[in-house]
Structure formats: structure tokens, C-alpha cells
Amino acid sequence: MVEVRRGRARSEVTRRAILAATRDELTAHGYDRLSIDRIAAAAGAGKQTVYRWYPSKVALVADCLLADRVFDGVAPVADTGDLVADLRVWLRAFAAQFDRPDTAAFIRAATAAAAESDQVAIRFYEQSTAAAETALAERLRAGEAAGQLKPGVAAATAQSLIGAMLYRLLTRQPVTAEFADQLVSALPVR
């Protein structure tokens, strides 16, 4: 009893063009200036096609964040044995990312979307942010195991580090390498 596919197949290519256009719109205008009309035009798609894939602006943004994830390509934190140096390298790279104007604009738009919608927020967390959190937490736990870090603080520390940078971003304070270094030096390492 096979489900028969009828009619023309949906174009995955178009869907990706829509997501790419959404990303550009988010970066250029922010979340509440998103225009489905503009997205469709930029993607070379009809509006109906946008709505066929995504029933609402929120669903579109959620999938955009998932597909074009900023926190993507989050490398695992290297483990050279030197916890402080490893964290410093990783956090500096992360901060550099946050400090690029286009990435900053995109993260702010994503934050606005997450602030308005539980659905976006949870998806954003699970699909994007959690990866960075996990990468950090694993290296921190390794540090704990090696006796280089106060035990039992890995999870909270990981969220502190990411939260600190997000806070700087939202309050329009620069997210510099120096700030990243300060965060590392504020950790309870031995």
C-alpha cells in the first residue's frame, strides 16, 4: 500500500533559495521588518511557494536559523592539555564571529525572533546554541577530570561564557579578543 506521489515534485532548490533570501533579509532589516514579499522576490519565488513550505513567518525564521546556523561549524574545543590556552583560542574565534557586523545583525535578529516565539527559541537553542555549549562543556569536563578546574562547574560555566558574549552583543558592547581573554581568566582554573 504505497503512497503515490501525484503532481510535480516540490523543489528543494527553491526552498533553499527562500532560506537564503530570508537570511539576507534578517541581516539587512531585522526580524520585525521581514517582508515575505521581499523574500519571495529575492528568492525568485512566488509568495504561494513560500507559504507552501512555511505556514508562518516564525516557522520560516526557525528553519532559517537551523539551516544557516551561525553557531554551525562550531569546532570542538581542542585539547592540548593546556585548558586555559585551548579555551582562549576557541573563545577568541567565537568572539571574532560575534563581532562581524553581518553575523552580529543576524544573531540580533535571531534573538528578537526567539524573544517573541517559544517555538523559535527552543528550536534555536536545540539546533544552534546547544552545539557550542556542548563543545565548551566537554572540554571543561576534561579539564575537571585532569584536576585543572574546580569540579562540577562545567555546565554553568559553558552557559556563562556564551551568555556573556550574547549580553555584550545585545547591549551593543564590542565582543573583542580582550573580552574573550578576560572571560577565560575569570574561570576558576588552577
Add this chain to the structure above:
Amino acid sequence: MVEVRRGRARSEVTRRAILAATRDELTAHGYDRLSIDRIAAAAGAGKQTVYRWYPSKVALVADCLLADRVFDGVAPVADTGDLVADLRVWLRAFAAQFDRPDTAAFIRAATAAAAESDQVAIRFYEQSTAAAETALAERLRAGEAAGQLKPGVAAATAQSLIGAMLYRLLTRQPVTAEFADQLVSALPVR
């Protein structure tokens, strides 16, 4: 050299009615469903009057949030000599505030507004968030002076603590007393 006021005076009563209507709208529809038309009608005011007071939706919301200020009454962190205990008490109170549903909704609305507008972000930071940051940083510096905290980390630590709780709020994770305690125990105190 007195500034002469001509014509009818602006009505402070009307301004408060506008803010009250905005608050109701925010509660009822959320930030991105705010309608100036509805606000004006609910406040019994003309739209022009709303725009005379507030040049944009964002400014209106900013003032509304300040009027109903969440971070208000941020107490200075007590200094009993026991840094860890003092931070624990203060952070628990702060976390409790963050975990109330209505306060959480307001902070999310404020975050959305701040994410979309540099102006709101800076104003929000200077008039709301910075107070908490300063309160924490002062106590931390006293701890540094007393040799209880690794020196030179007060500023970054204060931002980490607030950032961590904001991050939990935005990702819909509960901001519990336990989490507050974990943050404190992850500090480099002696």
C-alpha cells in the same frame, strides 16, 4: 529668561493612558502584534498624540518597559564579608525575579525591542541593566581587594552572571535558585 509656553499644555494624563494601553497590548498580543491604532483607541487618544510623545514603536515600548521597570529596585549587593554568601543571596533574588512569568515576558519583549534597535538597546542598557551590573561589580571588586577573588576579573564576571541568566531566559530554560548557586560556585573565589 523664561521659556514661554503657548497654547494648550501637553497632558501627562494622556501620556500615562498611552503607556497603560501599551502595557495591555503587550500583554495581550506580544511585541510584534502591537498596533499604534489600537493603543491610541484604547487610550482615548489620537494617533498624532502618541507620535508626539514617542517617535517610534520602539521608543514607546522602551518607555513602557522603563515605567514598569523590571530591574528596578536593584539592591546593592550586601557586604557581610562573606563574598560567596552575599553573591548567592543577591543572585537568588535576581533569579527569582527572572523566573516570574510576567517579568519573563517583559524581559523577552524588551530583548526583542533591544535586538531590533540600537537606540533602545543602549537606553535599556544604561537605564536598566547597567544598575545590576554595577551593583555586582562593586561587590566583586571589594572581594578582590579583600583577596577573596582572583584580581582583575570583576567586570567580566559581572557581565557573565547577568548574561548567563539572560541566556537561560531566552532559551526558555528555568532560572532557578540552583542555577544561581551553580554560577556562584563557578567563580574563582578562594
Add this chain to the structure above:
Amino acid sequence: MVEVRRGRARSEVTRRAILAATRDELTAHGYDRLSIDRIAAAAGAGKQTVYRWYPSKVALVADCLLADRVFDGVAPVADTGDLVADLRVWLRAFAAQFDRPDTAAFIRAATAAAAESDQVAIRFYEQSTAAAETALAERLRAGEAAGQLKPGVAAATAQSLIGAMLYRLLTRQPVTAEFADQLVSALPVR
């Protein structure tokens, strides 16, 4: 030299279903509310099939009108020798046709289609209206030959008679037997 048809044959049954559905749509919604989507769905056909038979809405309507031809069965005008009586009989029958609500609706739809499209107009004229015109003109010319009618006016008179009834139809004035009689009595007969 037979044209060889390969592949599946076109379904005449489907074509008739399309015309029937078009007729229903015209009756139900009028000319400018015609929807090819609805017609195809009602006929159980794909849209492409509709377009394979008819390149445009206008062609579809034209064929629909021809199939359900209003001016069909236009009898030649009888020639009993009494010109006035013959015209009276014929015009009364014609008027009766015009006065039926469903026929009137069809003619109005046809007129709308003809007003919008040269193609439909010419086709409609050649295949429908001209027959009535010719029938009238022939009898009028016979009358001229018999000295009963002012000579040289047959063609213009035929168009006047049909035009007069069409004008009444379009302006929502009833096309009665009395009107038909008045038209006849306004002719320059001896």
C-alpha cells in the same frame, strides 16, 4: 496521405465535460468570475487538458457559447407574401428567445466576452449573429423586389432590428412581443 496519430488519443468525453463545467460556471458566477481551476476540478480534468483544448478563457467561452448556441435554429424568415406578417412572426420568436432569463444571461456573457476580445467578437458574429442577420436580410430583399419595401435598405434594416433587441437586453429592458411589433411597424414598408 493520412495523418498518422500516435500515442493516446484525446478524449472527446473530457472535452464535453469541460464545456459542461464551463456552462455551469458561467451560469453560477458570470463571465468575469470564471475560474479555470474550478472548471478543471468540476470536469475532473487537469488544467493542462483544458489548455490543450482551449488556449484561453476567451476561446473556451466562445466554444461553449457555440455549443450551447443561442442563435441556433435560426429559421429562415417565412415568405408568405405578407412581409409585415412574416417579419412579425419571426421577430416575436426571436424576442421570446431573448426574454428567457437563462438565454438572456448567456447572451450577456457572450457580449461581455465579445466586448473584451476581437477574436471572440468576430467569431461570435460570423458563426452566430450573422445567420440571423442573413435570414432577415434575405426576406427583406425579397420584399424590396416585390415593391413592398423602400429599396436598398435591407442590410441596414436587418442590423437595426437585431441591434435594437440587443440594446434592450443590455440595458435590462424587457424584449417583449409588443416591442417586436413596434420594430416592424417602424419599417418603411408600403
Add this chain to the structure above:
Amino acid sequence: MVEVRRGRARSEVTRRAILAATRDELTAHGYDRLSIDRIAAAAGAGKQTVYRWYPSKVALVADCLLADRVFDGVAPVADTGDLVADLRVWLRAFAAQFDRPDTAAFIRAATAAAAESDQVAIRFYEQSTAAAETALAERLRAGEAAGQLKPGVAAATAQSLIGAMLYRLLTRQPVTAEFADQLVSALPVR
């Protein structure tokens, strides 16, 4: 107890611009290609303003026909005593009007609108067409009184003359001075 006008007054200037744009659209694209978007843009008006004045396309077209009446400036038929000559002059002028491409296009659009809508049809008749009919009928009755025309045929004759030209227009046959002359010579004048 006077009704107080509150708020900004409606702009009659804008309304006229909308009607003018509608007229241009009708002439250029025909009735069923009318686009409110285009009309609004051409009139330099917002769509809402169009809809504030006219609840539907049909109402807009109806008012457009009334305002920009084609049959307007219909002169009374001159009465020099020579019925045939008077009719000839008047009908030739009328035919010349019908034969101008832009007027022809506009009348066809009006006819399409009238064919689709009773409301437009009746308004079109009462406000435009009836004037020409009356002008003709009056001169014809004067001819009857003078014994120059078969008595009792004025009304039907007036409708025949107008109907004949409308019929030629709809079937894409030229409405020439010769045709006008033939119509006159087909009248039962003495």
C-alpha cells in the same frame, strides 16, 4: 443638532484622479483587466482610498461611466424642418464618435461591465444612453407631428438607431458616415 464633521475631509481631487485613472485603464486594458492596484498607482492614491470611495470594481466603473460619459454632450437634434437632414447630421456626428478607436474601446469596456452587472447596466442606461435616446425621440416625435414620419414609431426607432450602431461596434464593423446615412434612409419618412 448639527452633524459635526470630524477628522480630515475627503479629497474630491483624489476621487477625480481615481476616476480619470479608471477611464485610462478601461480604454487601455478593457474591463476585466482592470487592476485596482494600477488605478491607485496611476492616480497617486493608496488602494484604501479607492476602496473608501468605491466598495467594488463595479461601483467604480459605474461612477466612471457617469463622470466621463461618452454620450455626454449629446446635443439635441436640430430642428430645421427637414427631418431627414437633421437626423443625418446628428447620426453622422454620433457615428464619428463611435468610430474613434479610444471611444470605441471605452464603449466596449462599458458594455462588458454592463453585461456583467445589472447595477452598472441600469446606471449606464439612465445616465448615459437615455440622453441620446431622448434627443432622438424628441426630434422624431416632432417629425410625426409634422406628418413627416409614420406616427407612433418614435420610441422604437430611437432605440433601433442606437442599437444598430452599438451592434456594429460590438461586432467590429466600422461605424461610418455611410452607415449612418443608410440608417436614416431606412426610416419610414415621407
Add this chain to the structure above:
DNA sequence: GAATAATCGAGACGGTACGTCTTGTCTTACT
């Protein structure tokens, strides 16, 4: 019987227009 070819129902596609809603400005009469 297998290969080829046109048609079929279905439905996604890029577009255009719909009629409604909201924004921020402007105008009016009243206070």
C-alpha cells in the same frame, strides 16, 4: 510483446491582483 509517444489527473511553480490592515503624516474642527 516491447518500445515509443501523446494524453491524462494532479499539483507545484513564478507571477499578478485581490481586499484588508497598519504605519506614520496630514488636515480639520474644537479646546
Add this chain to the structure above:
DNA sequence: AGTAAGACAAGACGTACCGTCTCGATTATTC
């Protein structure tokens, strides 16, 4: 000058159709 009311230009919303294109399935004809 400030106010409530509300018209205005602009433009986005989500829906309905347009005419085209793409599927897999269904008939025919030809080899």
C-alpha cells in the same frame, strides 16, 4: 499649541487564479 478624529500614500499581509511545467500512470501505435 494641543487634541480626537479620521483621511491619506505606502506597502505588507495571506488567498485566489493565471498559464506553464513536471510528475507518474494510462492508452495507442509502430516495430
